Amino acid sequence: MDAKTSRLLQRLRIISQVFFIWLFFFLLLKSGGAAIEHLPQTGFFFYIDPLFLWVNILAGPFFYIFLLALVPLILTLVFGRFFCGWVCPFGALNQFFTWLGSRGQRKKIPVHRNSLRLKYLLLIILLVASLFASQLLGWLDPFALLTRSSSVVLLPGANFLAQHALQSGASNQGWGGKIVKPFYDFSRRFLLTVPQRTFVQAAAIGLLFFALLLLNLYRRRFFCNTLCPLGALYGFLAKYSLIHLPLNDNCRKCGVCSNHCTYYGSPYQDYLKSECVLCLNCLNDCPFAAIDVRLQLPRAGKRPALDAGRRRILGAAGCGLALAALTQIGVTKKARAHGFVRPPGAVAEKEFLKKCVRCGACMQACPTNAIHPAVFQAGLEGIWTPILVPVNGYCEYECVRCTRVCPTHAIARLTLEEKKKFKIGTAVINRSACYTYADGYNCAVCEEHCPVPEKAIRFREVEVNNFRGKLKKVQQIYVVPDLCIGCGICENVCPRTDAPAIRVGAEEEQRENTF
Amino acid sequence: MLFSSGLLLAGPGRAQAKPGAEAQVVQVKGGSPYEITRRAVAEIGGMGKIISRGDVVMVKPNIGWNRTVEQAACTNPEVLRAVIELAFNAGAKKVVVMDNTCHKAEDCYQHSGIEAMARKLGADVRYSDENRLVTHDFKDEYLSKWPVFRDFLEVDKFINVPILKHHGSAGLTIAMKNLFGILGGNRGKLHRDMAENIAELAAGFRCHLVLVDAYRILLRDGPVGGRLSDVELRQTVIASTHIMHADVAAAVLFGKDPKELEFLQAAYAKKMGEIDIARIPVKTLTV
Numbered sequence: 001m002d003a004k005t006s007r008l009l010q011r012l013r014i015i016s017q018v019f020f021i022w023l024f025f026f027l028l029l030k031s032g033g034a035a036i037e038h039l040p041q042t043g044f045f046f047y048i049d050p051l052f053l054w055v056n057i058l059a060g061p062f063f064y065i066f067l068l069a070l071v072p073l074i075l076t077l078v079f080g081r082f083f084c085g086w087v088c089p090f091g092a093l094n095q096f097f098t099w100l101g102s103r104g105q106r107k108k109i110p111v112h113r114n115s116l117r118l119k120y121l122l123l124i125i126l127l128v129a130s131l132f133a134s135q136l137l138g139w140l141d142p143f144a145l146l147t148r149s150s151s152v153v154l155l156p157g158a159n160f161l162a163q164h165a166l167q168s169g170a171s172n173q174g175w176g177g178k179i180v181k182p183f184y185d186f187s188r189r190f191l192l193t194v195p196q197r198t199f200v201q202a203a204a205i206g207l208l209f210f211a212l213l214l215l216n217l218y219r220r221r222f223f224c225n226t227l228c229p230l231g232a233l234y235g236f237l238a239k240y241s242l243i244h245l246p247l248n249d250n251c252r253k254c255g256v257c258s259n260h261c262t263y264y265g266s267p268y269q270d271y272l273k274s275e276c277v278l279c280l281n282c283l284n285d286c287p288f289a290a291i292d293v294r295l296q297l298p299r300a301g302k303r304p305a306l307d308a309g310r311r312r313i314l315g316a317a318g319c320g321l322a323l324a325a326l327t328q329i330g331v332t333k334k335a336r337a338h339g340f341v342r343p344p345g346a347v348a349e350k351e352f353l354k355k356c357v358r359c360g361a362c363m364q365a366c367p368t369n370a371i372h373p374a375v376f377q378a379g380l381e382g383i384w385t386p387i388l389v390p391v392n393g394y395c396e397y398e399c400v401r402c403t404r405v406c407p408t409h410a411i412a413r414l415t416l417e418e419k420k421k422f423k424i425g426t427a428v429i430n431r432s433a434c435y436t437y438a439d440g441y442n443c444a445v446c447e448e449h450c451p452v453p454e455k456a457i458r459f460r461e462v463e464v465n466n467f468r469g470k471l472k473k474v475q476q477i478y479v480v481p482d483l484c485i486g487c488g489i490c491e492n493v494c495p496r497t498d499a500p501a502i503r504v505g506a507e508e509e510q511r512e513n514t515f
Numbered sequence: 516m517l518f519s520s521g522l523l524l525a526g527p528g529r530a531q532a533k534p535g536a537e538a539q540v541v542q543v544k545g546g547s548p549y550e551i552t553r554r555a556v557a558e559i560g561g562m563g564k565i566i567s568r569g570d571v572v573m574v575k576p577n578i579g580w581n582r583t584v585e586q587a588a589c590t591n592p593e594v595l596r597a598v599i600e601l602a603f604n605a606g607a608k609k610v611v612v613m614d615n616t617c618h619k620a621e622d623c624y625q626h627s628g629i630e631a632m633a634r635k636l637g638a639d640v641r642y643s644d645e646n647r648l649v650t651h652d653f654k655d656e657y658l659s660k661w662p663v664f665r666d667f668l669e670v671d672k673f674i675n676v677p678i679l680k681h682h683g684s685a686g687l688t689i690a691m692k693n694l695f696g697i698l699g700g701n702r703g704k705l706h707r708d709m710a711e712n713i714a715e716l717a718a719g720f721r722c723h724l725v726l727v728d729a730y731r732i733l734l735r736d737g738p739v740g741g742r743l744s745d746v747e748l749r750q751t752v753i754a755s756t757h758i759m760h761a762d763v764a765a766a767v768l769f770g771k772d773p774k775e776l777e778f779l780q781a782a783y784a785k786k787m788g789e790i791d792i793a794r795i796p797v798k799t800l801t802v
Contacts, residue, residue: 033621167646194642368619396622397741398581435707444684445703449617453742459683475684493617495703 001292006283009293013085013280017092024089028150031365031405032193036416042361043407045089045143048072051230052137052357052408073237078295080238084224084231085262085277090142091231093213094221095262095279101217102260111263111270113306115219115226120308121316123232128320133327134353134381140229144359145209148384151364152373153206156197163192197369200389205373221262224277235274239305242295243278245271251290257282267291273298274305327381340377340387341425341486341506344395345403345414348511349378355410358384362402362411368393370488371402386411388424390488390504395424397451397487423510425486427457427479433501436476440466444475446490446502456483457490457502481508540755540764542799548730548752552597554802555726555754561605565724565756568606570671574598574638577677577693578614578629580739581622587731587746588739589627590678594728594752598676599636610636613666614696615643617739641666648699655715657708667697675722675758679729679765681737681745685709686776687769688738689762690725691717710777714785717758725761727753729768759788760795767792 001009024045031042046052053069072083084091126137138144166187169180188194199205215222224231245267258266260281265272267282283291343362346352363371363386370393373384386402388395403414414422427446431437436444436459450457459475466472479502486504494500506512541558543551556562566572576590584591595612602610612633616623620642624630633640648662667673677693684706685692694716695702705712729751733740740746751768755761759782766773773779773790783790 171646188642195645367622396581396619398622398626441707442684442709443703443706445706447683448738451739451741453736453740453745455683455736493703495701495706497701 001283002289003284006280006286006289006291010280010284013278016086017089017095020087021089021092024146025150028147028361028364029155031361031401032155033367036400036404039365039401039404042147042365042405045147046357046359046407049141049143049230051141051233072234076234076237077240078242080241080243080273080276080278081231081234082243082278083234084228085279088142088224088230090146091221091224091228091277093146094216094223097213097216098220098262102220109264111265111272112219116263116272116275116306117308117312118226119228119232120235120306121312121319122227123229124313124316125320125323126229128317129323129327130354132321132324135355135357136323136327136381137229138356138358138384140227141357142223142228142230144357145212147364148358148360148373149205149209151360152199153202153209155364156193156199156202157206159193160196162187163194163196166192195369198392199363199369199372200392201373201375201384205384220260220264221277225263225275231277235306238276239274240298241273242297243273244294244296244298245276245282246292246294247290248292249290250288252288254287256285256287257291259285271304272306327379330380339505340374341390341488341504341509342511343371343386343388343402343411344400344419344422344424344485345406345412346386346424346511347410347412352410352511353378353381353385355408356385357408357410359407360384360386361405361407362386365401365405366393367399367401368396370394370396388488388504390491391500392492394489394492395487397489421485423485423508424506425488425504425509426481426484426507427486427488427490427502427504428507429477429479430501430503433496433499434477435496435501436474438501440464440472440474442475443495444477445493445495447475447477449489449493451487451489452483452485454480454483456480456485477502540753540757540760540795540797542751542753542764542768542797544749544751544799544801546750546802548591548593548728548750549597551730551750551752551802552594552726552728553601554800555752556597556601556724558798558800559724559754559756562601562724563605565674566602566605566607566672569608570606571609571611571669572602572607572672572674573611573613573667573670574602574633574674574676575667575693575696576612576614576629577688577696578623578627579617579696581618581626582740583626584628585731585743585746586740587678587680587733588737588741589623589629590676591728591730592628592632594726594730595629595676596632596636598674598726599633599638602674603637607672610638611641611666611670612638613641613643613664615664615699615702616696643699645699653715653719655719657711658705658715658719662699663697664699672723673721674724674726676726676728678732679727679749679753679769680733680740681735681769683737685713685778687762687766687771689727689765690722690758691762691778691782694720694722710781713778714781714787717782718785718787722758723756725753725755725758727761727765729753729765732769757788759783763788763790763792763795764797 027040027042030040047068050069166184170184212223263275371386372389374387400419403411447457488504490502491500543555580588582588647665649665651663652660675690677690682688691713729749735745763773789795
């Protein structure tokens with residue numbers, strides 16, 4: 001293919017990648033502050049993700065919207081792994097870091113088949129484990145990974161840095177402050193999230209994410225080549241695809257085409273259809289226009305692809321079974337023995353763990369920063385699933401955002417009226433800590449904030465000898481369990497500074513009563 | 516600006532009128548919230564008496580909750596429209612609207628309709644910013660050092676525009692309790708001796724004008740409410756330059772005996788004013 005077309009194709013690829021990165025962050029950012037009726041379809045990237053099409057067929061109820069995922073699957077049979085190279089926003093980020101790392105160096109490294117193979121084995125392990133236990137593909141699925149890392153680390157981190165820079169600038173007393181102030185006021189109103197969002201697991205998720213990005217400096221598109229289960233799925237199919245990069249008579253066997261190949265191969269040597277993401281760097285690198293792009297039926301017996309190996313696949317399936325067993329025996333028998341509370345609309349725990357893809361879209365959408373990725377509260381299989389942390393934020397009574405953005409309906413859609421009645425837990429008072437009992441003086445901050453119009457938190461006036469030894473009328477707090485919906489604002493506002501004297505647990509949570 | 520802040524803060528015992536002084540309360544009934552607010556201000560002597568040309572004016576409504584106008588948990592934006600317009604007409608250089616909310620600020624400001632209204636009129640709508648807290652010493656028995664947003668201190672005039680509503684632990688929340696919105700920090704701790712804290716805050720912070728929105732009042736399950744059946748239409752606005760007398764008149768309007776409200780008792784004990792409505796000159800008119 002001539003140089004002009006080659007360059008054009010490569011540029012088109014970059015434009016496409018930039019567009020999808022923009023689309024991804026645009027949707028995610030918008031879901032952070034939008035009014036409920038204007039929430040964007042953040043689920044888009046999950047709807048076109050065949051990993052979750054599979055998971056949803058395998059693991060329970062099937063959603064028609066996931067049929068969209070058949071489109072990239074079918075296109076893969078024609079164009080190979082174009083999705084990884086042209087569409088995937090995380091792939092684009094990896095490509096960008098690879099490009100950063102490749103400036104000025106042309107080290108020849110042979111194709112490392114074992115590391116390329118790992119992703120196929122991981123796909124098998126996670127698929128088998130997801131079939132027998134809960135849905136674990138979200139740990140590594142590129143969209144779940146990118147959404148989670150962005151919601152929990154990237155966006156709050158950027159917000160932190162921007163806010164501090166602008167604020168310190170705006171508080172400058174001289175002319176500098178006068179210049180920065182309008183920018184600060186504008187961003188404060190339209191861009192920044194104040195107060196700053198914090199997440200329990202930000203450090204862990206962030207370190208993992210940045211490590212994955214930095215590994216690109218060491219191996220080209222490290223994540224895509226080595227770990228990505230979605231890439232592996234496309235790789236399996238790409239083997240049978242029609243796309244081909246044949247060499248024409250101009251080829252002088254110089255090997256320049258491998259200079260920027262994402263998997264260290266090239267159309268000339270070690271051409272692997274299953275690994276080629278159609279980045280078309282080789283076309284552009286070739287000084288002799290010796291590489292063509294063609295659609296042709298693969299000749300029998302000549303399918304240039306990586307062979308994962310039957311024994312390895314069987315072994316991976318065995319590992320998947322072991323992982324499934326581990327997640328199932330590593331928990332207490334009663335799920336309710338756990339102290340955590342799920343967002344409103346979350347389906348029953350067992351089903352929830354199969355549907356939730358651990359993407360953290362709900363964490364980004366939650367206006368009060370109440371939803372956090374679990375550490376081990378929900379067991380090994382529940383890592384990064386959403387739980388409410390009321391000391392950090394409460395479930396806003398007038399809000400259904402998390403139920404709207406969940407791509408897999410693990411948090412079912414609720415209307416505002418349904419949500420206001422949806423019981424996610426019950427508040428319980430610790431009488432040894434509550435001021436109105438322990439110290440004998442008035443407080444009632446929780447009563448004041450309780451959003452249930454009939455008041456799920458009330459007080460009764462009692463005469464007690466308080467801590468000063470005086471007989472005093474005190475408004476002692478109590479909870480009406482039937483009315484309490486478990487929103488956690490009481491725990492959030494409790495003025496005790498050591499630990500809240502009122503806490504919300506999963507007691508009587510509605511989702512478990514549907515059976 | 517920083518120096519003028521001292522003007523707003525009166526030491527204990529200085530801000531309140533002596534019992535029997537000619538502190539006046541005007542109560543206007545009927546008509547739209549906008550109309551009766553304008554009338555009430557006119558009856559109390561007009562905004563020109565309170566605001567000087569070039570003043571920076573703080574209008575402090577109750578924007579505490581993520582609730583709509585009909586739910587009557589936040590000040591009616593139509594009342595604010597009248598106040599802001601009058602303040603600008605009286606020559607205010609700038610009108611600031613701000614509250615330290617209980618629910619998430621954005622939700623409260625938007626859902627209550629206050630932000631849109633105030634911005635339309637050209638007011639400076641501010642969200643509370645923790646970086647703008649300064650520790651202020653109220654030098655009183657219960658309330659001493661406490662963080663206050665400097666926005667409330669760095670203005671020339673302060674107009675307190677609360678909504679009259681039921682409050683679980685305080686009984687009612689009117690103008691004196693509305694001043695909690697200038698405070699930051701762990702405000703829940705102030706509930707311990709709520710009545711005394713309310714009285715000392717009101718005594719230690721000067722309001723140049725108080726306008727109580729009693730157009731719709733929340734009768735039960737306050738201060739947050741939510742049920743429309745708890746809301747009653749009273750179509751009244753109370754204006755006064757004396758914060759305690761405004762509260763006494765509002766309590767009577769609500770149907771409560773001011774003597775049964777602990778915070779008014781505490782204010783009375785501090786000699787801030789009269790607790791007996793019969794001893795307060797109230798002018799009531801219907802439009």
